[in-house]
Amino acid sequence: MNKTESERCFYCKEYYKVTQEYPVNTATYDVGSFTPRCFLHWQYECSKCKEMTHFNGIAWCSDCKVFTCIRCVEEKMVKEEFLIYNYYYNIPCHNCNSTNPALDFTEFEGTHPFQIGDLIPKEDIVIWMPIYKELNQQEFPHRAWGSERILDLGKAPRHTRLDSLDEYTPKSTWDKMATLWVSPETEGEYHHTNLILPEVYRMLDAQENEKILDVACGEGTVARYLAKLGTKVTGIDISKMIDRAMERENKDKLDIHYIKMAAEELDKEFGRDTFDKIVCNMALMDIADYKNTIKNISNVLKGGGIFVFSITHPAYAWPATTSMRVPQDSQRNEDKRKIALDYFDERPTLIPFGFETPSLAFPRPVSKYVNELVKNNLEIIEMSEPKASEEIVEKYPRQAYLDNDTLPDFLMIKTKKK
Ligand SMILES: [Zn+2]
Ligand SMILES: [Zn+2]
Ligand SMILES: [Zn+2]
Incomplete structure (x- = not known):
C-alpha cells in the first residue's frame, strides 16, 4: 500500500516542521480525517476515570505509574515555547498530587512514559528522543492550536492583517473596485438583494419628502431606491464609485444630489440638524475613522431623526470569522464550518472577496460601535441580524441553507437622535 499524505500522523508532521x-x-487513528494520528499521538486512558483522553490533556506520574486526565483534577497553564506550542498543562497526579506536565510537553522533555521505558508502546512506532540543540527556534511558526493552523490544514481562503496603511487606503481600494463592482439592483447580488437591502429599507422606513443622507453611497443603489419613493436624497462617497452614481443620475434624473467627499467631514459640508434620516449601508466597517463619522452623522441629523446602518457582522463574518469546507472541494453546505479567528484584532485587514482587488476593512467589536452611538446621543431603537427565510433557502440553497439560516453575516442598527 502506498504511504499517502493522509496516512502519516498529523502531529508528527507538524513537529517535523520545527524539529x-x-x-x-x-x-493508525482517525485515518482519512484531516488530523490522522499515530499511536503515540492518540489517546491514553486515565487511571482514575478510565476515559480515553487526547495526549495533550493527560499526564503520567512516574512515581505512581498512573495517568491522570485533565477532567479529574485542576490543571495549571505553563507558558513556554516548545515544538509547535506556546504553553502546556501541568496536571497534578490524582494519587500523590505531585505535578506532571501533559504528554505533549513530556515528549519534548524526553520524559514521556514511552521514552523512559515506563510503558512499552503496543504498536510499532518510532519514538523521538529530543536533543535540544536540534530545535530551530527561529522556525517557530505557530501559535499553539490557534484557528490559523486549522485554516492551514483546510486551505481556507485567507485575509491579510496590515500593521500599516502605507500601500492601501479605503479610497484606493474602492477606486480599484469601482470597475469591478456589480450593482445589486441590476445584477441581483445575492446578499444585498435578499438579506441586506430589504432589511435596511424596512428599518429606514423612508417617507415622501423626507431629507435623507446616504453616507458612503457607492454607486447609488440605495440613493436611487429612496429617490424613487419621493424622498430628497443626498449621497456622499470618497471613492470613484460615486462617479458611476453620477453617470446614472445624468440619465435617470432622480434629483439626487451627489458629493464626492469623506464621511468623516460631513459637518464641513452640511449644517447641524439638516437631515430627517441618514443611512450608511455596508460601509462603516470600511471606514477607518468611524468615531468621527458617527459624530458627524449625529451632528447633521435632526433631533428625533433616524440613523440606520448595516455592516458585515463583527463576530460572524470576515475577518473575525471565516469558513472552510472539509473536504474543501465539497459543494454541500453541511461540509461547511465557520471558524472563529480573532474578534478583538482591530488591525486593518485585506479581504479577498473574489475580486482581483481585496477589500480593506477595519474590524472592530460590536461594543465599539454601540459605545460611539451612545456617546453621540444616538439611541438604539432596533437591532437586526437578518436570517435567511425559508423562501430564500429554497431559492438559493447553496448560499443560504445551513449558512445564512444558522449564523448572521450582517448586523443592522437603527438609532434615533435624542
Ligand atoms: Zn504522531
Ligand atoms: Zn480522568
Ligand atoms: Zn503520583
Missing part, C-alpha cells in the same frame, strides 16, 4: 529529524509515524 529536524523528527520521525514521522504512520497514522
Whole structure:
C-alpha cells in the first residue's frame, strides 16, 4: 500500500516542521480525517476515570505509574515555547498530587512514559528522543492550536492583517473596485438583494419628502431606491464609485444630489440638524475613522431623526470569522464550518472577496460601535441580524441553507437622535 499524505500522523508532521529529524509515524487513528494520528499521538486512558483522553490533556506520574486526565483534577497553564506550542498543562497526579506536565510537553522533555521505558508502546512506532540543540527556534511558526493552523490544514481562503496603511487606503481600494463592482439592483447580488437591502429599507422606513443622507453611497443603489419613493436624497462617497452614481443620475434624473467627499467631514459640508434620516449601508466597517463619522452623522441629523446602518457582522463574518469546507472541494453546505479567528484584532485587514482587488476593512467589536452611538446621543431603537427565510433557502440553497439560516453575516442598527 502506498504511504499517502493522509496516512502519516498529523502531529508528527507538524513537529517535523520545527524539529529536524523528527520521525514521522504512520497514522493508525482517525485515518482519512484531516488530523490522522499515530499511536503515540492518540489517546491514553486515565487511571482514575478510565476515559480515553487526547495526549495533550493527560499526564503520567512516574512515581505512581498512573495517568491522570485533565477532567479529574485542576490543571495549571505553563507558558513556554516548545515544538509547535506556546504553553502546556501541568496536571497534578490524582494519587500523590505531585505535578506532571501533559504528554505533549513530556515528549519534548524526553520524559514521556514511552521514552523512559515506563510503558512499552503496543504498536510499532518510532519514538523521538529530543536533543535540544536540534530545535530551530527561529522556525517557530505557530501559535499553539490557534484557528490559523486549522485554516492551514483546510486551505481556507485567507485575509491579510496590515500593521500599516502605507500601500492601501479605503479610497484606493474602492477606486480599484469601482470597475469591478456589480450593482445589486441590476445584477441581483445575492446578499444585498435578499438579506441586506430589504432589511435596511424596512428599518429606514423612508417617507415622501423626507431629507435623507446616504453616507458612503457607492454607486447609488440605495440613493436611487429612496429617490424613487419621493424622498430628497443626498449621497456622499470618497471613492470613484460615486462617479458611476453620477453617470446614472445624468440619465435617470432622480434629483439626487451627489458629493464626492469623506464621511468623516460631513459637518464641513452640511449644517447641524439638516437631515430627517441618514443611512450608511455596508460601509462603516470600511471606514477607518468611524468615531468621527458617527459624530458627524449625529451632528447633521435632526433631533428625533433616524440613523440606520448595516455592516458585515463583527463576530460572524470576515475577518473575525471565516469558513472552510472539509473536504474543501465539497459543494454541500453541511461540509461547511465557520471558524472563529480573532474578534478583538482591530488591525486593518485585506479581504479577498473574489475580486482581483481585496477589500480593506477595519474590524472592530460590536461594543465599539454601540459605545460611539451612545456617546453621540444616538439611541438604539432596533437591532437586526437578518436570517435567511425559508423562501430564500429554497431559492438559493447553496448560499443560504445551513449558512445564512444558522449564523448572521450582517448586523443592522437603527438609532434615533435624542
Ligand atoms: Zn504522531
Ligand atoms: Zn480522568
Ligand atoms: Zn503520583
